[in-house]
Structures are given as C-alpha cells and as structure tokens.
Amino acid sequence: MDPLPQETIRRKRDGQTLSPPEITRFIRGLTNGEVSEGQAAAFAMAVWFKGMSQAETVALTLAMRDSGAILDWRDLDRPVVDKHSTGGVGDNVSLALAPVAAACGLAVPMISGRGLGHTGGTLDKLESIAGYTIAPPEALFRRTVRETGCAIIGQTADLAPADRRLYAIRDVTATVDSLPLITASILSKKLAAGLNALVLDVKVGNGAFMTTMTEAETLARSLAGIAGGAGLAASALVTDMNQPLADAAGNAVEVASAIALLRGDETGTRLERTVITLAAEMILLAGLEMNSAAAAARARAALASGAAAEVFARMVHRLGGPPDLLERPEAHLPRAPAIRTVHASQSGYLSACDTRALGLAVIELGGGRTRPDQPIDHRVGFDRLPPLGTWVDKGTEIGRAHAASEAMADHAAERLAALYRISGEPPPPVAGVLAHITA
Structure with missing residues (x-):
C-alpha cells in the first residue's frame, strides 16, 4: 500500500531518508492533484530544514523529469548539448552561445526562463525582437533545431509540470533557496529536454544569487553530481558576477549587445571570452574535440567567420522574427x-x-x-x-x-x-x- 502524502512529509520532517519509490509517488500525486498545495508546501519546508541525500535528490530530479514529456532527439546526427546559468546582470550569453555551439556541430534545444529577482531572463530579452515566438508548437521547435542547429524557447506546459507547480509553491513559502530543490528544479527541465550533456554556469559575486565562493562551489558540486547521478554528462564552471557580464543591462539593449558580438564588433570583451569558454566546454563534453585549446579554437572560428551569426539569423527568422535583424537591429528592436x-x-x-x-x-x-x-x-x-x-x-x-x-x-x-x-x-x-x- 502506498504511503499517504502526510506520511512522506512526516518522515522527511523527522529527518528520515525517503526511498526513490516514495519520492516518485509523492511527485506523481503533486502532478495529478492528489497532493494538495498545503502538503506540497509542507514537503518543501521539510526538505528546506532537513535536506536530502544525493540519492534522494537524484530520485526527486528523475521523478520531476518523468512528470511530463521527455524530448527525443535520436533523429539528429549531432550531439544534443545545452547550457544553464544561475542568473546574473547583463548575462546575455545564451543569445550568442547557442548559435556558436550550433555552428560548431552541436544541437542546442535551449529551454530558457524569465527574469528572477534582480537578474534578467533570456525569454524577456528575446521578446524584444519583433515577431519572435518563445512558445512555438513542438513541431516548429524541433524543425528549427534540426535545420539551424539551435532554438531558444520557454518551458512548454508538458515539460516537467511537477517542477512548475512545486516552484510556484516554493516561491510563496520562502523555500526557493533549498539546495536539493534548486538542483532538482534546474536539472529536471534539462533532463526532460533530452540532452546528451549540460554545461552549468554558476555565477558568484555581488550580482549573483551566490555571493561567496563557498556557496557557489556547493551549488556547482550539487548540480554536477546530481546530473551525473541521473545519467547526464555535466560540468560546472563558477564565473564572476561582480560586474555586468555584457556592456548592457536590460532587454532590447542586451539583444543589441549580443548582435554586436555576433557581427564581430565586441572582440576582446569579457562577453566574448565567456561565450568562447562555455562553447569550448560544451564541445569538449560532446566529444567533438579532445582538449580545451582545440575546442576554444573551434568556437572562435565559428564566431569570427560569421557562421554563428548566420545560425542566429536563421533561428530568429524560423521562430517568427525579422529576416534582417542582424543587418538592421535598430529597425526591429524597440x-x-x-x-x-x-x-x-x-x-x-x-x-x-x-x-x-x-x-x-x-x-x-x-x-x-x-x-x-x-x-x-x-x-x-x-x-x-x-x-x-x-x-x-x-x-x-x-x-x-x-x-x-x-x-x-x-x-x-x-x-x-x-x-x-x-x-x-x-x-x-x-x-x-x-x-x-x-x-
């Protein structure tokens, strides 16, 4: 007989270790409505106070992944890799990174989010572009990835729905900053996206959620370790956020900054170095190069040759944006x-x-x-x-x-x-x- 939700809550409240089947049943109940909002809030608070072991966090991550659809990219002839950032100011890296990685031979189905707290969101930036749709039909999403190598969109309703419900509850119950819940939330969505590998960019500094190296390294180890435990090749880079990453902070202004980088107008900048570093890590994890120097050279070539800019332009146009955004950004950005x-x-x-x-x-x-x-x-x-x-x-x-x-x-x-x-x-x-x- 399955344990009642309140029994699972009680066991975690008392510091006991939950079994994978028990966690799976609770998350299934959260998804189908058998677990109430009050019970989900109590569960989140119990986890906040008592924590979770690595095995428990892996089970929670997989249960939330399995609460909805899981994308299958086996029809692609290239590795499927993504990047996740924990959030920062002026962090428009994804807008250039996805096209650079795609131009290097990767497939990048990037599921992004909106701004959180003082940090900006990739989806908010993309909505600056006239006509760009952040919620395309799945067929268009898949076709864009297949034909251009990347697509940056928002989380769809059928990807990790348990995470969406639990996050909304955490947001209003002061349980957002629980390490196991943060880890499971991030990774469940990435696992549902059907990735072969994932690079995690954990920001640290006065503009990040993690303000000390101890906090950032703890989160980075949790993310990389749980990803590995869930069968996903991953690495985490801790990077500085004591100043804006790009030379802009906002939405349309950050899109303009990313376009300038793709057009070759931002060479030698901190933004360019970050994009190259993360792209090289994605290339290494995918096994397309065997050392970081070769991977970085491959990424630089994709940027310098204009190949990444062409990928970005095609992605934007396929997803409803203007075909000449790169040539005339001032005509299409507010x-x-x-x-x-x-x-x-x-x-x-x-x-x-x-x-x-x-x-x-x-x-x-x-x-x-x-x-x-x-x-x-x-x-x-x-x-x-x-x-x-x-x-x-x-x-x-x-x-x-x-x-x-x-x-x-x-x-x-x-x-x-x-x-x-x-x-x-x-x-x-x-x-x-x-x-x-x-x-």
Missing part, C-alpha cells in the same frame, strides 16, 4: 524615448560596481517584474557600460540610461553614476573561470 549619457564624476579607474543594485535599477525602470503577471518595458535599461579596470577621465561617458520618460532617465542616470566606485588604483584582475567542477 528604442526608449529618453536616453541619458552618464559621465564619470572624477578621474581614475572603475574599481567596483554594485551589480545587484544595477539589476534592481533596470527593474525600477520597468525592465523587470515585481509581480509574476506584470508586463515589462523592453526598451529600458543601461548600455555602453565599460568593464572594471577601465581608466576614465572626469566627464568621460561611463554608460547610458534608457527610460520611458525624461524624468526617469535623469533619475536612472544619477543612479548609475552612484553604482560605480572610481579610485586611483585598478582592481585586481579576475580569472574568467574561478572553479571547474565535473560530475
């Missing part, structure tokens, strides 16, 4: 009615940035949400942001604020200027990858 240049208040090096506050400033402009049902203004944000370590003279441009009104632009410009610290000494250099963790 432009804010008020734009203010922000000037340095003194001479010196840009030595620090309050990156979390920068993300919150985008939300205050209307570029993010304070409620799940809230519409956003894709036009607003900040761009032309120089990297830390840049020497600026007093009066030098250190960014632009894009806003819906003149008054909002003035306020945002003042806010941006206050978020950077300028000093007489440059900040210490930061490695591109702070830690590399494999399953």
